[in-house]
Amino acid sequence: MTKDSPTSAPGVDLGWLADRIDYRRYQECVHCGLCTASCPTYLVTGDENDSPRGRIYLMRSVTDGRMAASDEVRKHLDNCLDCRACETACPSGVKYGQMIEPYKIAMQLSPSPSGTGKVGWLLKTILHQIFPYKNRTRLALAPVRALKAVGLFGILEKSGLFRILPKSLQAMANMLPETLPAAEPLPERLPAIGPRRARVGLFTGCVSDVMYPGTNSATARVLQRNGCEVVVPPNQVCCGAIHYHSGAEKPAIELAEQNLRAFPFDDLDAIVVNAAGCGAMFKDYVHLLHKRNPEAAARFTAKVRDISEFLVELGPIPPTGSLPLDVTYHDACHLCHAQQVRSQPRKLLEMIPGLKLLPLPESEICCGAAGTYNLTQPEMSRELGERKYAHIEKTGATVVATGNVGCIMQIAKIVRDHEKPIEVVHPIDLLDRAYSAAPAKP
Ligand code: SF4
Ligand code: SF4
Incomplete structure (x- = not known):
């Protein structure tokens, strides 16, 4: 915060934010706009306020007291996937995540009177009290597992019954994998x-x-x-x-x-x-x-x-088993942008005899999963999922590999909707299969 910054502004607690965001973060942005082409939400809406540069401007304006955290401002900030593609693209090294993440928390702590962007109590209960605890999640999903096992879940889904659920719960139900496997506890x-x-x-x-x-x-x-x-x-x-x-x-x-x-x-x-x-x-x-x-x-x-x-x-031991598959690889945002891990999963896949790795256009553009984004912003999530699917289909691959459970669920859901026989897996699943597969016949 600057010395003369106001200590309160309509909408968010600026004192709370000042404890968490170094004001220099905003100043690091030189407004060059080189990040905009890599921002998934900007690619979809074409609105400057849905771009990294626009959002930094909005956050700084609210922080300076020049703008209230109005519903309109919240909408643009909530729309951000926190995918950090802008950090990869930014030549000035702007740490965008260190601004948007506290801002998103601050907006939840001080909800708008109209409720815009507020995570509803039911979704919040599921997100905070069930999902982070695997035994509770298993218990909560036990009826769904039973319905899926006897084929009733798909019938209920097709009947349109799920439409009476709130949108976020509909998205959650749709996102579940086709089968919910039994637990596989590992020894210590x-x-x-x-x-x-x-x-x-x-x-x-x-x-x-x-x-x-x-x-x-x-x-x-x-x-x-x-x-x-x-x-x-x-x-x-x-x-x-x-x-x-x-x-x-x-x-x-x-x-x-x-x-x-x-x-x-x-x-x-x-x-x-x-x-x-x-x-x-x-x-x-x-x-x-x-x-x-x-x-x-x-x-x-x-x-x-x-x-x-x-x-x-470590130096991976190459597998000898052959997997004659056409595979494409999607870069999970939190792997390529947040952790700068890009070449390593590809190297592992390329080690597998028989596997053909097909390049995926826009592989670093978010698939729309983005943590819980597909539950809180289902429309934008869907648009990005469809965009991802169109690129996947063009590769002709029969398998999509990606290193994040959220991306696997999101892409698998879109693939299911298109009724395409494309498998979506983690790269490590393929490597594991290759270790136990038979070598290719000479
Ligand atoms: S984090 Fe992703 S969605 Fe958000 S501004 Fe950056 S590139 Fe755009
Ligand atoms: S975030 Fe970086 S790339 Fe984007 S406008 Fe600011 S300085 Fe330019």
Whole structure:
């Protein structure tokens, strides 16, 4: 904050924001506009206020007291996916995420009188009280699992019955995978196969472990095959991203502190994460815990690696099994923009004998999942999903690989709607399959 900045303005608590946003962040933007072409929302609406430059201008104007956090301003800020494509594009190194994330929380803490942009109580309960806790999510989804198992879920969906649900719940129901698999609990310790090359902690996540437990098992197997002893701390919890990105900072901090206690990070070579959103959140713990426990957070964060990043650093053991598949790769925003991990998943896929990697146009443009964005902003999310689908279809690929559970669910949903036989998986699932597949016949 500048010295002469006002301490209050209609709409948001500027004192709260001043504690969290260094005013220099706004000043770093030189308004060049080089980020706009990479912004998914700007590509869809063509509105400057839906571009990074426009949003920085709006946030700075509210902070300076020149503009109220009106419904119109909130709409443009809420529309932001927090995908951070603008950070990749910006030659001035503007840290956009460090402005929009506190702003989104501040808007939730001070809702507009009209309720614009407010996360409703039901969705908030689901996001804050159910999703971050895997056992609660499994329990809540048990009836859905039963309906899907006997084929009734699809019938109810097609009957239009779900239309009586609020839009966010409709989006949630639509997003569920075709089958909800049973839990695959991992033991606390898995030995390395062959000579031990590293000792790693495995983060299993919350929603991802309920929706795709097989990917966690595949990750553990791949690590073992690459000579890693795998530690799976039983007291690990949700990374905090669901709370943090929907306006609840305090519980996010508590979850982060619990993870710091759960992982014996000083004794591990790496903390391995297979969900881009969670990995990005882990890597941001220094920022989140800067007032509470910055030293421990820095030591924890230094060990965090996406699974592909870790394997490439370690030197992956090439699989001999053949997967004759045409695969395209979508860059999850929280992997390519927030963590700058781009080449590593591709390297792993290219190692697989028989697999053909087809380039995906606009692979770094958000698919519309963006954490809980597909629940809070279903229309824009859908537009971006359709745009992604059109590019995928043009590649002719029969498999889409992407390193984030949210993207897998979002793309799989759009593919289902188009009734195309395209499989959507995590790259590590393919690598795991290749380790146990038969070699190609000569
Ligand atoms: S985070 Fe993504 S949606 Fe938001 S302004 Fe940046 S590029 Fe646009
Ligand atoms: S955020 Fe960066 S690229 Fe975008 S207008 Fe500002 S300085 Fe230019």
